[in-house]
Amino acid sequence: MGSQVAPALGRDVEGAAPSVIIKTEDLWKTYDMGAIQVNALCGVSFQIERGEYVAIMGPSGSGKSTLMNLIGCLDTPTRGEYWLNGRRVSELTDDELAYIRNKEIGFVFQTFNLLSRATALHNVELPLIYNGTPAAERRARAEEALRTVELGDRMEHKPNELSGGQRQRVAIARALVNRPSIILADEPTGNLDTATGDEIMALFDRLNASGNTIVLVTHEHDIAARARRIIHIRDGKVARDEKTGR
Amino acid sequence: MMNAFRRHIRENLWLALDTLRTHKFRSFLTILGVLIGTTTVIAVASIFAGLDQEVADAARDFGTRTLFIFKWDPGIHVGRLTREERLRTPLTYEDGMGLKEDCPDVEDVAVETFIWWGSPPVLKYRGSQVLHYNFVGATPSDFRVVNDSLSDGRLFTDVDDIHKRDVAVIGADIVSRLFPNEDPIGKQITVGSNTFKVVGTLGKRKAFPGDSGTDRVVKIPYHTFKKFYPNEKENFIVAMAFEGRLDEARDEVESVLRRRRHDKPNASDSFGISSAEALIHQFEQLIGTVVLVTLVISSIGLLVGGIGVMNIMLVSITERTREIGVRKAIGAHRSDITWQFLLEAMTLTGAGGILGILVGFGASFLIRALDVLPSAVPLWSVFVGFAVAVGIGLFFGLWPAIKASRLDPIVALRYE
Ligand SMILES: Nc1ncnc2c1ncn2[C@@H]1O[C@H](COP(=O)(O)OP(=O)(O)O)[C@@H](O)[C@H]1O
Ligand SMILES: [Mg+2]
Numbered sequence A: 001m002g003s004q005v006a007p008a009l010g011r012d013v014e015g016a017a018p019s020v021i022i023k024t025e026d027l028w029k030t031y032d033m034g035a036i037q038v039n040a041l042c043g044v045s046f047q048i049e050r051g052e053y054v055a056i057m058g059p060s061g062s063g064k065s066t067l068m069n070l071i072g073c074l075d076t077p078t079r080g081e082y083w084l085n086g087r088r089v090s091e092l093t094d095d096e097l098a099y100i101r102n103k104e105i106g107f108v109f110q111t112f113n114l115l116s117r118a119t120a121l122h123n124v125e126l127p128l129i130y131n132g133t134p135a136a137e138r139r140a141r142a143e144e145a146l147r148t149v150e151l152g153d154r155m156e157h158k159p160n161e162l163s164g165g166q167r168q169r170v171a172i173a174r175a176l177v178n179r180p181s182i183i184l185a186d187e188p189t190g191n192l193d194t195a196t197g198d199e200i201m202a203l204f205d206r207l208n209a210s211g212n213t214i215v216l217v218t219h220e221h222d223i224a225a226r227a228r229r230i231i232h233i234r235d236g237k238v239a240r241d242e243k244t245g246r
Numbered sequence B: 001m002m003n004a005f006r007r008h009i010r011e012n013l014w015l016a017l018d019t020l021r022t023h024k025f026r027s028f029l030t031i032l033g034v035l036i037g038t039t040t041v042i043a044v045a046s047i048f049a050g051l052d053q054e055v056a057d058a059a060r061d062f063g064t065r066t067l068f069i070f071k072w073d074p075g076i077h078v079g080r081l082t083r084e085e086r087l088r089t090p091l092t093y094e095d096g097m098g099l100k101e102d103c104p105d106v107e108d109v110a111v112e113t114f115i116w117w118g119s120p121p122v123l124k125y126r127g128s129q130v131l132h133y134n135f136v137g138a139t140p141s142d143f144r145v146v147n148d149s150l151s152d153g154r155l156f157t158d159v160d161d162i163h164k165r166d167v168a169v170i171g172a173d174i175v176s177r178l179f180p181n182e183d184p185i186g187k188q189i190t191v192g193s194n195t196f197k198v199v200g201t202l203g204k205r206k207a208f209p210g211d212s213g214t215d216r217v218v219k220i221p222y223h224t225f226k227k228f229y230p231n232e233k234e235n236f237i238v239a240m241a242f243e244g245r246l247d248e249a250r251d252e253v254e255s256v257l258r259r260r261r262h263d264k265p266n267a268s269d270s271f272g273i274s275s276a277e278a279l280i281h282q283f284e285q286l287i288g289t290v291v292l293v294t295l296v297i298s299s300i301g302l303l304v305g306g307i308g309v310m311n312i313m314l315v316s317i318t319e320r321t322r323e324i325g326v327r328k329a330i331g332a333h334r335s336d337i338t339w340q341f342l343l344e345a346m347t348l349t350g351a352g353g354i355l356g357i358l359v360g361f362g363a364s365f366l367i368r369a370l371d372v373l374p375s376a377v378p379l380w381s382v383f384v385g386f387a388v389a390v391g392i393g394l395f396f397g398l399w400p401a402i403k404a405s406r407l408d409p410i411v412a413l414r415y416e
Helices: A064-071 A094-103 A120-129 A135-148 A164-176 A194-209 B002-022 B024-061 B093-102 B158-162 B172-178 B222-228 B246-260 B276-319 B321-329 B334-369 B379-405 B409-414
Strands: A020-033 A036-049 A053-057 A079-084 A105-108 A182-186 A213-217 A229-234 A237-243 B066-070 B106-114 B123-125 B128-130 B134-138 B150-153 B167-170 B188-191 B194-202 B217-221 B235-241 B272-275
Touching: A020 A064, A020 A213, A036 A064, A036 A079, A036 A213, A036 A237, A053 A064, A064 A079, A064 A182, A064 A213, A094 A105, A094 B321, A094 B334, A105 A164, A120 A135, A120 A164, A135 A164, A164 A182, A164 A194, A182 A194, A194 A213, B002 B024, B002 B334, B024 B276, B024 B334, B024 B379, B066 B246, B093 B106, B093 B235, B093 B246, B106 B222, B106 B246, B123 B172, B128 B172, B134 B222, B158 B222, B167 B172, B167 B188, B172 B194, B172 B217, B194 B217, B217 B222, B235 B246, B246 B272, B272 B276, B276 B321, B276 B334, B276 B379, B321 B334, B321 B409, B334 B379
Parallel strands: A053 A213, A053 A229, A105 A182, A182 A213, B134 B217, B167 B194
Antiparallel strands: A020 A036, A020 A079, A229 A237, B066 B235, B066 B272, B106 B134, B106 B235, B123 B128, B123 B188, B150 B194, B167 B217, B188 B194
């Protein structure tokens, strides 16, 4: 335990990087509720390539969050396979999964999920603490990430001293700080007003422009329209997979 | 696992202290058991370390080559005397002289006699009087044998003894009580209805704990004592062995006395022999028993504290399920979560331990300041107290911490 053997992620092998970064095959997720069984996902298959900007759309309860949690290695499918950067996730150990959640994926939640007792800076430092980054570098990188989301002047604030938009930007800074190859965002603007939501979306646009792969869940068309590809989910299945004009 | 510990010790200590800060009252209640346990350990250890030191000093003050001989075992008595013990005849002056005669390894012998029943007659000088003191008739060899030092004047001699002169040598405490601003040498003191001339005073001795009588002593020549109190039969014999010959001297004393007292070959000694080392050893055994009892009592306190810690950790983990989810979602390993909560538990009980050590020091200081008992906190008890407190956190925090580390990230994140 504790020894962090870097998984042989494609990104580390220059030149051999597979262009497919996410590949799912017939993913099923069934919640066993005792008397009834809820099929949240019923055979979802798709591929996402490096650098893509994908929106996942669908009505409430269609299985979007379930899918995101699987992609983010937070949950395991009942059936089906998922390859991340060419590695079969079902084969990974607990420690390897922790490593991936830390280094490969930046997850942005609808409800922010910040530590309420910690300052913005400390919240952003946290992923770096978990991979043993030295204190000085940690602080510098956390500050840089906060400046990227234009919160350079709010570093010592606790979440309850920040507005909703600011909190979400702290959460995004936290997702960015380890320079992950994939950013996953589950309704990142869902709890924000339109203007603040637009700011956050502008941030994602910039991140994608600088090379990040972005997958975000939304049920607002104008937000989805910012992505270059929209995957429509309905009743746990991919209903439509379309390229936008962008 | 250890890597994770080292990686995050600062972060985790910070977290642990933060939890302590935010839940002051709850934390305090929880660590109370640990505090009481540690305090008990420290306080009791300090009292006994103090006692031990004093007993050793006082016993050694009589000399490490001295044998104390009485019809019963000198030293600490536990329980009642047996019938055989109650029927033992007193040792005699002649026994003492015989030892000096017949034991080649005994350099010198002193015989002391005293009033067996009740307290000695009132000691008076002019208006002042002393009620509780030791009134001893001693052979002149006594001073040397029991390592008395002369402070002023002279000691009484064989001539004083043979002529049964009414002279006395008094202890430092008697001097300060009867002669606070006066030279005692040459003054007449009365003991009951008899008058004695003070010829000398003794230096201060190291006292046994709780015994204030060491320096509160009036010594008169053995035969002078016999002249006034012919009915007192009990004698206490002190034999001084030649340097390095204590064990041999002891064997000789035993066989000579057995012969003199006609002890049957298969019967045990009808008398007791002790030495400074034996007294110290005897006392240390007594301490050992008491320490064991204390340890049991304090373990109960620590156990209660430990269960409290386990409880608070389980509550804390339940309350912070979402936090654990967040941490796992951003890449915390199982070992990170385990260490976070283990360190929190250890900080909690460690804080209890530190408080307990401080209270223990306070108690020890009070005991010493109020002069109840000698007391000194031994360094080992501080380390043991702290280590045990932290160990309690480690032990009782382990299960909750492992439980926390096993939480599924998504389940933890969804927890309401
Ligand atoms: N932990 C769970 N236990 C039982 N059912 C669940 C659980 N999580 C989600 N579901 C069900 O799975 C379906 C998909 O949910 P979700 O992925 O949250 O949808 P969306 O994010 O698209 O609104 C819903 O019917 C929901 O009730
Ligand atoms: Mg959802």
